[in-house]
Amino acid sequence: MTSIDLEARGIGKRFPGVVANHDVSLHIRPGRVHALIGENGAGKSTLMKILYGVQAPDDGTIVVDGDPVTFATPTDAIAAGIGMVFQHFMLADNLTVLENIVLGAEKRHGIGGAARQRITEISGRFGFGLDPDDLVETLGVADRQRVEILKVLYRGARLIILDEPTAVLVPQEVDALFANLRELVADGCSVLFISHKLDEVLAIADDITVMRQGTTVGTADPATATKHQLAELMVGSELPSPQTSESTVTDDVVLELRDVVVTDDAGRDRLSDISLTVHRGEVVGIAGVEGNGQSELVEVVMGMRRCRSGSIHLDAEDTTRLRTRGVRERGVGFIPEDRHRHGLVLDYPLWENRILGHQTRRPSVRRGLINRAGARADAQRIVEEFDVRTPGIDTTARALSGGNQQKFIVGREMSGEPRLLIASHPTRGVDVGAQAAIWEHIRAARRQGLGVLLISADLDELIGLSDRLEVILRGRLTARFDPAQVTASDLGQAMTGGRDA
Amino acid sequence: MKRSSIVGAIVPPLVAVLGAMAATSLVIAVSGGSAVDFVATIFSVPNERVLITIINQSAMLSLSAFAAAICFRMGLFNIGVEGQYTVGACAGAFFAGSGLVPGPLNILVTLVVAMLAGAGYALIAALLKVGRGVSEVISAIMLNYIALTMAGYLVARYGETSGYTYVTAEIPPSSQPLGFNLFPNAPGDVWALSTLAVIVGVGYWFLMSRTRFGFDLRATGESTSAALASGVSVGRMVLIVMALSGAVAGLVWMPAFFGSVHSFGPPENFQAGLGFTGLAVALLGRNRTIGIFVGAVLFAFLAGQSNALQQEGIAKEVVDITQGIVVLAVVVAYAVVGRRRAQAEQERVARQLDAEREGVSA
Numbered sequence: 001m002t003s004i005d006l007e008a009r010g011i012g013k014r015f016p017g018v019v020a021n022h023d024v025s026l027h028i029r030p031g032r033v034h035a036l037i038g039e040n041g042a043g044k045s046t047l048m049k050i051l052y053g054v055q056a057p058d059d060g061t062i063v064v065d066g067d068p069v070t071f072a073t074p075t076d077a078i079a080a081g082i083g084m085v086f087q088h089f090m091l092a093d094n095l096t097v098l099e100n101i102v103l104g105a106e107k108r109h110g111i112g113g114a115a116r117q118r119i120t121e122i123s124g125r126f127g128f129g130l131d132p133d134d135l136v137e138t139l140g141v142a143d144r145q146r147v148e149i150l151k152v153l154y155r156g157a158r159l160i161i162l163d164e165p166t167a168v169l170v171p172q173e174v175d176a177l178f179a180n181l182r183e184l185v186a187d188g189c190s191v192l193f194i195s196h197k198l199d200e201v202l203a204i205a206d207d208i209t210v211m212r213q214g215t216t217v218g219t220a221d222p223a224t225a226t227k228h229q230l231a232e233l234m235v236g237s238e239l240p241s242p243q244t245s246e247s248t249v250t251d252d253v254v255l256e257l258r259d260v261v262v263t264d265d266a267g268r269d270r271l272s273d274i275s276l277t278v279h280r281g282e283v284v285g286i287a288g289v290e291g292n293g294q295s296e297l298v299e300v301v302m303g304m305r306r307c308r309s310g311s312i313h314l315d316a317e318d319t320t321r322l323r324t325r326g327v328r329e330r331g332v333g334f335i336p337e338d339r340h341r342h343g344l345v346l347d348y349p350l351w352e353n354r355i356l357g358h359q360t361r362r363p364s365v366r367r368g369l370i371n372r373a374g375a376r377a378d379a380q381r382i383v384e385e386f387d388v389r390t391p392g393i394d395t396t397a398r399a400l401s402g403g404n405q406q407k408f409i410v411g412r413e414m415s416g417e418p419r420l421l422i423a424s425h426p427t428r429g430v431d432v433g434a435q436a437a438i439w440e441h442i443r444a445a446r447r448q449g450l451g452v453l454l455i456s457a458d459l460d461e462l463i464g465l466s467d468r469l470e471v472i473l474r475g476r477l478t479a480r481f482d483p484a485q486v487t488a489s490d491l492g493q494a495m496t497g498g499r500d501a
Numbered sequence: 502m503k504r505s506s507i508v509g510a511i512v513p514p515l516v517a518v519l520g521a522m523a524a525t526s527l528v529i530a531v532s533g534g535s536a537v538d539f540v541a542t543i544f545s546v547p548n549e550r551v552l553i554t555i556i557n558q559s560a561m562l563s564l565s566a567f568a569a570a571i572c573f574r575m576g577l578f579n580i581g582v583e584g585q586y587t588v589g590a591c592a593g594a595f596f597a598g599s600g601l602v603p604g605p606l607n608i609l610v611t612l613v614v615a616m617l618a619g620a621g622y623a624l625i626a627a628l629l630k631v632g633r634g635v636s637e638v639i640s641a642i643m644l645n646y647i648a649l650t651m652a653g654y655l656v657a658r659y660g661e662t663s664g665y666t667y668v669t670a671e672i673p674p675s676s677q678p679l680g681f682n683l684f685p686n687a688p689g690d691v692w693a694l695s696t697l698a699v700i701v702g703v704g705y706w707f708l709m710s711r712t713r714f715g716f717d718l719r720a721t722g723e724s725t726s727a728a729l730a731s732g733v734s735v736g737r738m739v740l741i742v743m744a745l746s747g748a749v750a751g752l753v754w755m756p757a758f759f760g761s762v763h764s765f766g767p768p769e770n771f772q773a774g775l776g777f778t779g780l781a782v783a784l785l786g787r788n789r790t791i792g793i794f795v796g797a798v799l800f801a802f803l804a805g806q807s808n809a810l811q812q813e814g815i816a817k818e819v820v821d822i823t824q825g826i827v828v829l830a831v832v833v834a835y836a837v838v839g840r841r842r843a844q845a846e847q848e849r850v851a852r853q854l855d856a857e858r859e860g861v862s863a
């Protein structure tokens with residue numbers, strides 16, 4: 001099959017108040033996995049969107065197989081053999097794998113037998129193991145991601161662009177994804193992907209390009225480069241080394257769940273007999289493959305979902321029947337897993353987003369009235385303390401890069417001295433430097449007595465931050481580990497129920 | 502920055518009005534009328550009597566638009582303003598006419614009754630939505646028909662005859678407020694209760710931009726999921742906001758009622774259609790306080806001037822075309838201006854960057 005050789009030369013893209021890309025050059029050679037790394041806000045996603053025709057560059061040219069091209073829309077990019085998988089999947093839950101893939105590409109192989117045959121063929125060739133008739137809502141994240149990739153391949157893509165594909169995966173799933181990518185590359189496809197996890201980058205990439213402050217600052221050879229060198233290239237300075245910390249766990253219980261059962265609309269159990277305590281000054285980590293009840297656990301604690309039986313206590317108070325506002329008023333911070341849906345009003349400026357979730361508390365609101373000056377000053381504080389890269393607090397949340405949105409949410413949810421923090425993937429999508437900074441913020445708050453319920457797919461984060469680890473599997477807490485003793489492979493096995501992925 | 506944002510707010514409606522006038526002129530010219538006469542009449546200086554009508558109609562239209570806007574801001578489409586103000590007017594008129602409360606106090610209590618009636622009627626649609634998932638648009642359309650029919654029935658059953666129709670009992674003279682006599686020589690006053698529009702307008706602005714309730718309401722409109730996660734009880738908000746919108750709707754006809762009509766009895770002694778026009782005014786004003794006032798004045802102005810069209814042999818209904826096109830055109834114009842501004846901003850950043858680079862290399 002044909003391969004694609006894509007070169008970007010001198011690409012520039014400006015947004016109000018920021019230069020997202022300038023003088024960006026990149027060469028993606030056929031049959032190679034090309035990693036793009038860089039700090040939050042360095043301009044990686046912008047570059048990908050330009051290569052895929054979602055946004056038009058202000059300057060520069062894209063050269064495919066020696067010919068300059070311009071993409072007005074993604075349709076043009078697809079016609080040139082370029083496909084992209086966004087970080088937020090775009091699948092219809094209530095359709096099958098086949099229907100999702102064929103949707104919008106009916107012209108290729110129709111919607112019947114030929115399409116099915118083609119899907120089975122691609123799935124088999126690259127080891128995806130997908131059944132065309134499975135409903136997408138029954139699939140886990142890793143499989144959904146494969147559906148997205150298959151969708152792109154089905155449309156004839158020879159260069160596949162992936163924006164932070166591994167952020168939502170647990171390590172075994174990452175390995176499986178990489179195996180798929182190797183198959184693709186062996187077949188002559190090329191892959192461009194973004195990741196903030198430098199180990200992964202070194203493990204899979206054939207070429208590495210580093211971006212900093214909107215421009216490409218260099219390339220690295222994965223055969224010889226080290227993690228530290230990459231980090232230095234990205235940040236332009238040395239990486240802060242992780243600190244060891246002594247336990248600050250106390251005997252005071254902040255959060256207690258007793259035999260909590262949650263069922264879905266169809267009456268199936270989503271959480272079964274969950275009993276769990278978090279103490280003051282303690283971080284309890286929940287390890288598990290996504291979709292095993294983590295969302296339900298978080299939502300039931302936050303009062304966004306009712307439990308069918310069991311009870312929830314905050315300190316000594318029974319909060320089982322409390323709604324979200326009541327829970328938040330009692331000093332519970334909440335970092336949601338989906339920052340776009342639950343964490344931000346994307347079209348509000350940052351200072352108004354500061355108020356979100358804190359509508360009944362100072363400094364943003366006083367006696368039912370919005371305190372603009374207070375909210376603005378505190379938004380400014382978050383921007384500075386958490387190093388949120390933005391032109392200002394009047395910029396809309398939508399205009400921030402993914403990692404910077406995340407940093408702002410973390411800052412907001414840790415303000416007002418919460419006593420409990422419910423953190424779902426608190427560092428998802430943030431760069432290594434910012435990740436270390438967020439961990440340090442959480443550790444500092446823990447020393448002051450903050451209790452944390454931490455849900456994460458990142459085993460380093462779970463092991464490094466937690467005082468206790470619980471494994472969640474099909475809605476039950478199935479194992480408990482001491483993070484000082486546990487190995488990543490033990491944890492991995494427990495998460496998949498003993499089956500190795 | 503400040504100046505360009507003011508320009509950005511004023512230019513689109515201006516362009517929209519001119520575009521709508523041009524389109525209407527075209528329609529008139531094509532159908533054999535005189536476009537010149539049309540433009541000249543519309544842009545002529547209104548006489549004093551028309552001016553007073555424009556002011557009073559603007560007041561009622563803006564009340565109706567605020568009622569609609571309260572819901573729009575939360576992503577609800579309260580097409581039932583029409584029915585809610587009919588019910589409010591009917592209930593208010595029966596109460597005021599009964600003379601249960603004496604003198605000026607009657608006015609105040611009547612306003613409360615009208616608001617409660619409007620709110621109660623709006624709650625029917627809200628409860629159906631929250632409890633049963635019925636779209637508020639569908640139920641409100643049905644409720645609009647029921648409201649007018651029911652009001653007609655009630656007036657026929659319990660009202661008095663007046664010529665060929667039925668009306669409610671007239672308000673006692675002691676409860677009829679004096680208007681503002683702007684022009685001593687012209688007939689008619691600016692109604693006392695037209696000031697309600699200003700009060701409601703200020704209240705609307707304050708509620709939306711300064712209070713927690715307003716923040717919750719807007720956040721729900723922008724992103725229901727984020728509002729939920731932030732602690733807003735969306736179901737409860739729907740009930741409260743629909744009721745509030747209905748309460749404001751209940752006030753819509755009160756200026757005319759107390760100012761000139763003094764009794765209620767559709768179709769003669771009641772002005773129907775204000776609810777639907779209010780929706781258009783809210784759209785035109787993009788749910789902003791000033792925008793709504795400007796939109797209401799514009800619509801009232803067009804309607805006021807349309808009577809004079811008949812003398813020129815042009816059907817006055819053509820202004821309905823103008824009004825419709827204005828709403829449509831303003832939506833387009835805002836989008837275009839928005840894109841222009843983003844582009845200008847990008848060019849500014851680019852120039853700055855070039856300047857910086859030259860500074861570095863020099």
Ligand SMILES: Nc1ncnc2c1ncn2[C@@H]1O[C@H](COP(=O)(O)OP(=O)(O)OP(=O)(O)O)[C@@H](O)[C@H]1O
Pocket residue numbers: 015016018019020038039040041042043044045046047389390398399400401402403404429430431
């Ligand atoms: N639609 C937009 N409007 C305004 N500014 C934008 C827009 N999209 C991106 N930006 C800005 O462009 C810069 C680059 O953003 P981009 O999303 O490309 O970063 P990134 O490298 O992908 O970061 P991250 O690792 O956090 O995802 C950021 O400063 C961001 O604020």
Ligand SMILES: [Mg+2]
Pocket residue numbers: 044045046401402403
């Ligand atoms: Mg990004």
